[in-house]
Amino acid sequence: MSATPVLAVKNLKKHFPVRRGVFSRLSAKVYAVDGISFTIKAGETLGLVGESGCGKSTAGKLILKLIEPTAGEIHLDGARIDQLPRADMRPFRQDLQVVFQDPYSSLNPRMRAKDIVAEPMENFARGSKAEIEAQVATLFEKVGLRRDQMIRFPHEFSGGQRQRLVIARALALRPKLIVCDEAVSALDVSVQAQVINLLADLQRDFGVAYLFIAHDLAVVEHISHRVAVMYLGRIVELADKRSLFANPQHPYSEALLSAVPVPDPTAKPKRIILQGDVPSPIRPPPGCHFHTRCPYAEARCRTETPLMREVAPGHFAACHLRPGRAVES
Amino acid sequence: MAVTADSIVKPAAASRSPTWTRIKDALRRHPTAILGGIVLLLLIGMAIFAPYLGTVDPQAISPVRRLRKPSETYWFGTDMLGRDVYSRVVYGARVSLTVGLLVALFATLIGLAIGLVTGFVRWLDGIVMRVMDGLMSIPGVLLAIALMALTKASLENVILAITVTEVPRVVRLIRSLVLTLREQPYVEAAIASGTRTPRILVRHILPNTIAPLLVQATYICASAMLTEAILSFLGAGTPPNIPSWGNIMAEGRSLFQIANYLIFFPGICLSLAVLSVNMLGDGLRDALDPRLARNM
Numbered sequence: 001m002s003a004t005p006v007l008a009v010k011n012l013k014k015h016f017p018v019r020r021g022v023f024s025r026l027s028a029k030v031y032a033v034d035g036i037s038f039t040i041k042a043g044e045t046l047g048l049v050g051e052s053g054c055g056k057s058t059a060g061k062l063i064l065k066l067i068e069p070t071a072g073e074i075h076l077d078g079a080r081i082d083q084l085p086r087a088d089m090r091p092f093r094q095d096l097q098v099v100f101q102d103p104y105s106s107l108n109p110r111m112r113a114k115d116i117v118a119e120p121m122e123n124f125a126r127g128s129k130a131e132i133e134a135q136v137a138t139l140f141e142k143v144g145l146r147r148d149q150m151i152r153f154p155h156e157f158s159g160g161q162r163q164r165l166v167i168a169r170a171l172a173l174r175p176k177l178i179v180c181d182e183a184v185s186a187l188d189v190s191v192q193a194q195v196i197n198l199l200a201d202l203q204r205d206f207g208v209a210y211l212f213i214a215h216d217l218a219v220v221e222h223i224s225h226r227v228a229v230m231y232l233g234r235i236v237e238l239a240d241k242r243s244l245f246a247n248p249q250h251p252y253s254e255a256l257l258s259a260v261p262v263p264d265p266t267a268k269p270k271r272i273i274l275q276g277d278v279p280s281p282i283r284p285p286p287g288c289h290f291h292t293r294c295p296y297a298e299a300r301c302r303t304e305t306p307l308m309r310e311v312a313p314g315h316f317a318a319c320h321l322r323p324g325r326a327v328e329s
Numbered sequence: 330m331a332v333t334a335d336s337i338v339k340p341a342a343a344s345r346s347p348t349w350t351r352i353k354d355a356l357r358r359h360p361t362a363i364l365g366g367i368v369l370l371l372l373i374g375m376a377i378f379a380p381y382l383g384t385v386d387p388q389a390i391s392p393v394r395r396l397r398k399p400s401e402t403y404w405f406g407t408d409m410l411g412r413d414v415y416s417r418v419v420y421g422a423r424v425s426l427t428v429g430l431l432v433a434l435f436a437t438l439i440g441l442a443i444g445l446v447t448g449f450v451r452w453l454d455g456i457v458m459r460v461m462d463g464l465m466s467i468p469g470v471l472l473a474i475a476l477m478a479l480t481k482a483s484l485e486n487v488i489l490a491i492t493v494t495e496v497p498r499v500v501r502l503i504r505s506l507v508l509t510l511r512e513q514p515y516v517e518a519a520i521a522s523g524t525r526t527p528r529i530l531v532r533h534i535l536p537n538t539i540a541p542l543l544v545q546a547t548y549i550c551a552s553a554m555l556t557e558a559i560l561s562f563l564g565a566g567t568p569p570n571i572p573s574w575g576n577i578m579a580e581g582r583s584l585f586q587i588a589n590y591l592i593f594f595p596g597i598c599l600s601l602a603v604l605s606v607n608m609l610g611d612g613l614r615d616a617l618d619p620r621l622a623r624n625m
Contacts, residue, residue, distance in 0.1 A: 061517075063523050066517050066521065090523050090525075093521060093522060093523040094523065096521070097522065098517070098521045100514040100517070100518065102514060102516075105513055105515065106514035106518050107515055108515045108519075108532075108533050108536075108537075109537070110536040110537060111532070119522060119524060119532075120522035120523060120524075121520065121523070123522060123523040123524050123528075124523060166518075167546060169518070169522065170522075172522075173522065228571045295417050
């Protein structure tokens with residue numbers, strides 16, 4: 001597709017300073033996000049996977065401009081937003097919404113459901129009070145809640161219903177992109193399926209794109225079109241869903257995918273067990289971040305940072321052992 | 330869209346704000362809180378209707394009838410100037426409760442304003458909190474005495490002096506609440522959906538500080554009544570011509586061994602007032618947030 005992507009992220013970085021001592025000396029930095037690049041097309045879902053602490057949630061917050069990036073560029077629908085001050089950022093927020101992990105803390109306990117969903121529309125004066133209320137009612141139907149539940153408080157809803165409410169709020173402004181940060185991780189499995197199907201339905205109806213941040217590979221495989229695998233602040237592999245799940249190129253993706261349970265009792269699991277722990281993002285290893293745990297690591301992996309290469313059409317991996325056409329990062 | 334399993338719930342009942350439901354539930358579970366509330370209401374009634382409760386002018390001096398023991402005519406006896414102690418104690422409720430309630434009101438309002446601003450404006454935080462730490466490092470009564478020494482004795486100045494000593498506690502409470510609340514996902518979601526900062530403060534932060542603030546206000550009320558009595562007892566508080574419980578006790582102190590009722594009755598009233606406010610506060614605290622520390 002040649003059209004402008006909804007979201008283009010270029011070499012995005014976030015380093016958190018670690019301050020210690022009486023005079024707040026800058027003693028170290030946490031390399032939470034260390035140069036990631038990707039694009040999301042209109043109506044597409046990009047899954048972003050990785051284990052806890054790899055920086056995937058930080059990446060989501062950076063894109064939402066809830067925290068300021070250290071370096072890099074964020075383009076929303078062709079417009080650069082990473083350097084915008086808070087006030088100038090405001091109009092762009094209409095195209096960019098969020099669904100957080102915990103449906104309990106992402107709803108203000110002292111507001112009624114309809115006021116929660118109406119708030120984004122009130123912020124941008126989308127119609128009169130009555131018009132907004134009518135839109136709220138339509139949204140309630142769209143996400144599978146009843147109109148008579150509009151006057152309730154969040155504590156009167158179940159976890160799944162709360163997440164529907166959060167989705168209704170995110171949809172209220174008809175955004176082009178919704179960042180789903182572990183949107184279903186806090187729900188139990190049957191409710192997860194319902195919410196994921198709801199997200200898929202809404203994508204079909206409204207053409208909204210998702211950045212779907214998750215650690216559950218089965219969920220990501222179900223909902224995503226393309227998947228990016230993150231390890232210690234960097235994207236190590238980015239490919240079409242089928243291509244990635246069938247033929248992972250990076251050793252880390254390979255190990256990660258081997259851990260997905262297969263719903264077949266006769267299948268012999270071939271688990272790749274990684275040795276050691278994830279190194280601290282305060283002092284990430286030089287070269288390829290993964291070399292300390294990689295079963296295939298060579299000498300150059302310890303010194304030279306691998307670049308993203310196109311190993312197959314549309315399939316990118318950052319590994320010295322996978323020769324391919326180098327792409328600009 | 331099909332109705333899914335998790336959208337089926339109990340039939341729609343009247344939807345209540347969580348704060349009020351919880352207050353009502355907890356009061357039902359805490360009989361002491363109700364008792365505290367009743368005693369407090371009686372004391373407030375006593376203060377309001379003081380002239381109609383069989384009292385005489387609490388200032389009327391009658392040297393002939395001085396130091397009478399409690400009797401049918403003089404329920405709580407008379408003091409060394411022959412003033413009716415019962416009347417003085419009943420009128421004294423006005424002073425104590427006025428000081429308690431007004432200090433609680435002003436201290437929470439001022440503390441709330443300062444706390445909200447320091448919690449949201451980061452560069453102010455360090456400065457304001459050091460000033461508050463400084464104020465808190467001086468014992469409250471001492472600070473109030475110092476402030477009273479700078480002004481002249483009047484009820485307004487007593488209220489002002491005690492308010493100054495109580496404000497830092499509220500500021501600290503509200504600031505810590507704001508720091509927690511601003512990290513809440515629903516505040517981040519509000520920022521992400523384009524809500525402006527003033528509206529975030531009013532809509533998302535402020536309503537969630539009300540409950541702990543209410544609890545803190547009851548403790549401040551109790552502590553202010555005590556401080557007022559201490560100041561009056563030390564002669565640094567309410568001017569002696571106004572009957573306050575502290576004043577009555579101060580005047581009775583020298584005669585304690587021959588007329589202990591001079592201290593006994595105002596003392597009982599003060600204890601009752603402080604106890605009832607604290608019991609009410611404990612009930613509210615348990616109702617609103619079990620994790621809230623009592624002396625934050």
